[in-house]
Amino acid sequence: MNDILNKKALPKEEQALLDSFLADNRLFLGPDPEVMRNHSIAPRTAREDEILKKGMDVHQVHHIRGLINAALSEAFQMVNQMGAAPGAKWGDLVTGIFTNSGDLAMIAPHGIIAFAACCFYPIKFIIKYWVDDPTVGVKEGDGFIHNDARYGGVHNTDQSMMMPLFYKGELVCWLSSTIHEGENGACEPGGMPAAAESKYDEGIKMSPFKVVENFQLKRDLVTFLQNSVRDPKLQLEDMKVKLHAVMRLRDRIVAIMDQYGKDAVMGTLRSHLEDVEVEMRRRIKELPDGTTRVNAFMDSSLRENCIQKISLALTVKGDRMILDFRGSAPQFLNRAVNTNIASFKAALATGLLQNIWPDLPHTMAVLSPIEIVSDRNSILDAEGEMPQAMSLMPLFKACVIWTIPMNKLNYSLPHRYSAVIAQQYDQAATFIYGGLTQHGDITGNFCSDINGMGQGARSDADGEHSLSPVFGFMADSGEHEINEEDTPIVRLGAQRLAKDRIGFGKYRGGMGYEQIATMRNSPLWGFMTGCEGSLFSSAQGLFGGYSCPAYQLCKIKGINIFEELKKDPKIIDKWDMLSLMNEQPIPGGKYSSHDMGMTFELCQEGEIYMICQGSGGGYGDVLERDPQLVMKDLEEDLMSHDLARDIYKVVYDEKTLLVDEEATTVLRQAYRKERIARGKPFDAFCAEWVKPEPPAHLPYFGSWENLKEIYASSAGQRIKMDSDKLQGAFMLNPKDLQIAALEAKVAALSSQLDDCNKARK
Amino acid sequence: MNVLITEYLRINLDTENYECRRCNKVLVSARENYKRGLLVYDRDPREIHKPLLDTSKYERTYSPNPQWCRILEYYCPQCGTMMEVEYVPPGHPPLHDIELDIDALKAQWKDRPEVKEVPTGPVPPRRGHHHHGHSH
Numbered sequence: 001m002n003d004i005l006n007k008k009a010l011p012k013e014e015q016a017l018l019d020s021f022l023a024d025n026r027l028f029l030g031p032d033p034e035v036m037r038n039h040s041i042a043p044r045t046a047r048e049d050e051i052l053k054k055g056m057d058v059h060q061v062h063h064i065r066g067l068i069n070a071a072l073s074e075a076f077q078m079v080n081q082m083g084a085a086p087g088a089k090w091g092d093l094v095t096g097i098f099t100n101s102g103d104l105a106m107i108a109p110h111g112i113i114a115f116a117a118c119c120f121y122p123i124k125f126i127i128k129y130w131v132d133d134p135t136v137g138v139k140e141g142d143g144f145i146h147n148d149a150r151y152g153g154v155h156n157t158d159q160s161m162m163m164p165l166f167y168k169g170e171l172v173c174w175l176s177s178t179i180h181e182g183e184n185g186a187c188e189p190g191g192m193p194a195a196a197e198s199k200y201d202e203g204i205k206m207s208p209f210k211v212v213e214n215f216q217l218k219r220d221l222v223t224f225l226q227n228s229v230r231d232p233k234l235q236l237e238d239m240k241v242k243l244h245a246v247m248r249l250r251d252r253i254v255a256i257m258d259q260y261g262k263d264a265v266m267g268t269l270r271s272h273l274e275d276v277e278v279e280m281r282r283r284i285k286e287l288p289d290g291t292t293r294v295n296a297f298m299d300s301s302l303r304e305n306c307i308q309k310i311s312l313a314l315t316v317k318g319d320r321m322i323l324d325f326r327g328s329a330p331q332f333l334n335r336a337v338n339t340n341i342a343s344f345k346a347a348l349a350t351g352l353l354q355n356i357w358p359d360l361p362h363t364m365a366v367l368s369p370i371e372i373v374s375d376r377n378s379i380l381d382a383e384g385e386m387p388q389a390m391s392l393m394p395l396f397k398a399c400v401i402w403t404i405p406m407n408k409l410n411y412s413l414p415h416r417y418s419a420v421i422a423q424q425y426d427q428a429a430t431f432i433y434g435g436l437t438q439h440g441d442i443t444g445n446f447c448s449d450i451n452g453m454g455q456g457a458r459s460d461a462d463g464e465h466s467l468s469p470v471f472g473f474m475a476d477s478g479e480h481e482i483n484e485e486d487t488p489i490v491r492l493g494a495q496r497l498a499k500d501r502i503g504f505g506k507y508r509g510g511m512g513y514e515q516i517a518t519m520r521n522s523p524l525w526g527f528m529t530g531c532e533g534s535l536f537s538s539a540q541g542l543f544g545g546y547s548c549p550a551y552q553l554c555k556i557k558g559i560n561i562f563e564e565l566k567k568d569p570k571i572i573d574k575w576d577m578l579s580l581m582n583e584q585p586i587p588g589g590k591y592s593s594h595d596m597g598m599t600f601e602l603c604q605e606g607e608i609y610m611i612c613q614g615s616g617g618g619y620g621d622v623l624e625r626d627p628q629l630v631m632k633d634l635e636e637d638l639m640s641h642d643l644a645r646d647i648y649k650v651v652y653d654e655k656t657l658l659v660d661e662e663a664t665t666v667l668r669q670a671y672r673k674e675r676i677a678r679g680k681p682f683d684a685f686c687a688e689w690v691k692p693e694p695p696a697h698l699p700y701f702g703s704w705e706n707l708k709e710i711y712a713s714s715a716g717q718r719i720k721m722d723s724d725k726l727q728g729a730f731m732l733n734p735k736d737l738q739i740a741a742l743e744a745k746v747a748a749l750s751s752q753l754d755d756c757n758k759a760r761k
Numbered sequence: 762m763n764v765l766i767t768e769y770l771r772i773n774l775d776t777e778n779y780e781c782r783r784c785n786k787v788l789v790s791a792r793e794n795y796k797r798g799l800l801v802y803d804r805d806p807r808e809i810h811k812p813l814l815d816t817s818k819y820e821r822t823y824s825p826n827p828q829w830c831r832i833l834e835y836y837c838p839q840c841g842t843m844m845e846v847e848y849v850p851p852g853h854p855p856l857h858d859i860e861l862d863i864d865a866l867k868a869q870w871k872d873r874p875e876v877k878e879v880p881t882g883p884v885p886p887r888r889g890h891h892h893h894g895h896s897h
Binding site: 288289290291292293294295297299305307317359405408411412413414415416417418419420458459460500501504506534535536537540541543544545546547549550551552554578581582584591592593594595619620621622623624642643646647671672673674675676678679680681682683685686689690691694695697698700704705 | 764765766767768769794796797798799800801802803806809810811813814815818819820821822823824825826828829830832834835836838839840841842843844845846848849850851852853854855856857858859860861862865866869873874876879880881882883
């Protein structure tokens with residue numbers, strides 16, 4: 001955005017004059033590619049070099065690191081306990097410490113990795129642009145706020161407080177706190193508007209600016225921000241919470257410097273980063289040289305169904321690792337599911353630390369030695385003007401996508417740093433909401449059910465049920481009672497594991513829970529959901545394990561469940577989605593099943609909305625599942641008998657659950673023979689199977705066989721582009737398409753009617 | 762010397778072949794795509810992820826849509842073990858998902874002892890059943 005194109009060579013002095021003039025007269029300090037496209041740690045500063053060359057006492061470094069960790073943890077707890085946002089209450093936050101160059105050195109042990117891994121971008125922006133700007137400047141007691149992901153950040157619901165720490169006149173480090181706040185004044189409540197068709201529908205877009213002076217919030221700016229969102233209470237309260245948590249963190253770091261000196265702290269932060277980078281290179285070097293690959297197919301833009309391919313080739317050569325995402329889907333001009341590459345990288349770091357090498361320190365240095373390649377203007381490297389309010393879709397993929405190819409590289413290693421694991425479920429399966437509360441307040445936010453995604457199966461165990469979100473291993477699924485006190489949402493069913501929705505395998509994926517909700521006592525209330533995976537399974541299995549199933553949003557509209565329960569308290573036998581939908585116990589209800597992506601929709605009192613969290617992928621061949629584990633799933637009512645028989649091929653007594661081991665072995669052996677009989681040799685199969693381009697009926701986005709040819713549908717027409725010349729795809733309004741289809745139907749019926757009338761005459 | 766590549770595949774470094782870890786079948790050269798040594802079957806996803814909602818009432822039933830999503834199942838031609846599955850849109854070329862540098866692999870394993878059983882990694886800490894000294 002700030003690139004100067006077609007620079008001509010000038011004499012040195014003139015060039016310097018021109019550079020200085022341009023620097024002083026920059027029209028707009030937009031997101032800076034020099035900052036935003038670099039995810040590696042900065043070179044040592046002269047000060048850091050001087051400190052490290054003197055030599056660090058490793059025991060003292062370890063001790064100081066422990067003290068900083070404790071300080072970060074304390075600040076995290078403050079935000080966790082005092083934060084008003086639902087996200088803060090259940091762990092969707094972080095506190096972090098950065099070197100004075102802005103490199104992320106450490107985060108709170110339980111914090112959200114990606115938040116901090118994004119915060120170094122705005123801090124580097126502040127260092128580059130505001131430190132020397134006489135109208136801004138950076139001094140003791142200042143605090144900066146930011147939320148626009150184009151300047152760094154996961155997405156625009158997250159707001160950060162960033163503070164420089166000066167000690168004896170020297171800028172020693174930066175401190176930050178970030179919360180998923182939710183509401184941000186977007187075109188839909190709750191901060192994640194799938195309906196956003198341009199960046200200007202996304203609500204407030206804060207570039208990094210100073211909102212704190214002398215350790216106090218500037219009331220004029222706070223008021224401006226409160227005036228820009230639906231929840232002014234939330235805005236004020238959490239700005240205060242983040243500020244005071246960062247100030248406490250500052251006190252602790254100052255105390256460490258009082259005791260050990262600032263060089264000890266600066267040296268610890270820098271050596272921590274460098275040590276982690278060295279360890280990363282050592283681990284990469286242990287892996288076999290070669291390339292492993294995975295494709296992910298996302299099936300929705302959250303406005304319409306369409307396939308978007310994410311292509312990843314992971315190459316290791318010596319101590320180099322390259323993640324090559326070329327061949328992925330192009331960006332959308334008017335859909336919210338794009339992301340910028342900086343946010344995408346932060347999600348990749350999260351995936352590495354959550355699923356691959358979770359024992360590594362949580363710092364940006366883990367990603368520093370990895371080279372990341374992408375097509376510009378692809379869905380994961382979208383340009384700044386593209387809407388990206390629902391960037392969660394590609395970002396959640398980034399959290400899990402390298403699980404599969406990394407396991408294919410590291411399975412052989414003699415030593416393992418963590419489990420071999422299939423993909424975790426990766427959809428934001430929760431209700432986003434907005435409207436007037438029972439207390440008369442306007443609000444918009446999301447439920448903490450997002451934090452219960454099923455974990456993938458492991459090479460030696462079933463996956464954990466509803467474990468955590470893909471982006472935060474310690475986030476909790478929360479207390480519904482607190483949510484019910486704050487909002488008119490009433491939980492009719494919660495935390496019941498979604499029976500039969502399983503990623504099957506020798507070991508099965510951990511399952512997700514159901515969420516059944518309605519609204520009571522609000523004059524205006526609505527829900528939205530932002531998930532794909534309703535036509536094409538999302539979480540992938542590993543080494544022969546199946547993926548999770550598809551998932552739906554179900555509704556019972558046109559009823560008031562509270563009135564029904566008054567009439568007959570026993571009208572519902574069992575609050576589970578499948579019984580409610582298949583048995584339809586509430587008379588007069590309009591029962592429907594949908595994709596899991598729904599833009600904001602009004603809910604009348606007592607109408608029922610149902611979704612569930614998903615299963616992680618399975619591991620290994622289903623025929624190798626221990627029959628006793630199959631019985632255990634039956635005993636725990638996680639699975640129906642027909643699946644035990646049809647998928648796992650177990651012979652047993654349904655009443656006693658006693659397995660006939662011998663008959664099971666015979667049945668499984670016979671089934672293996674069936675497989676051999678029906679399977680075709682690969683080359684012969686491909687000759688029939690492989691088509692030269694995507695089927696005409698599929699709205700398909702991304703490469704097919706050739707990674708350099710990218711397919712898309714734009715304005716209703718299929719197009720093919722060179723991967724280095726990608727343009728955004730323009731999507732037609734689904735309602736216009738529906739109207740056109742209905743008009744065509746009316747025209748056809750009218751014409752038939754005319755024919756009938758003519759025939760009658 | 763064998764190097765274990767997946768739950769079901771190993772590379773015999775001496776013969777430079779992929780082999781099945783269940784039945785020892787020699788599948789294909791380790792310098793090729795291992796899938797070329799396997800059988801493939803195009804599975805309708807509704808057979809695995811069965812409809813859980815009444816298909817006479819609803820179009821969306823928790824089954825992937827077979828017009829959008831197919832499951833390619835890969836079997837060992839000798840023992841019928843399902844070694845890999847791949848979810849793809851109909852007609853999408855199967856992925857060459859493992860492509861190792863065999864010469865580098867040989868050099869890397871020159872001084873490593875053979876691994877016969879794969880380590881499972883550290884066991885995650887679990888909350889113990891400790892007592893609070895009072896009853897609930």
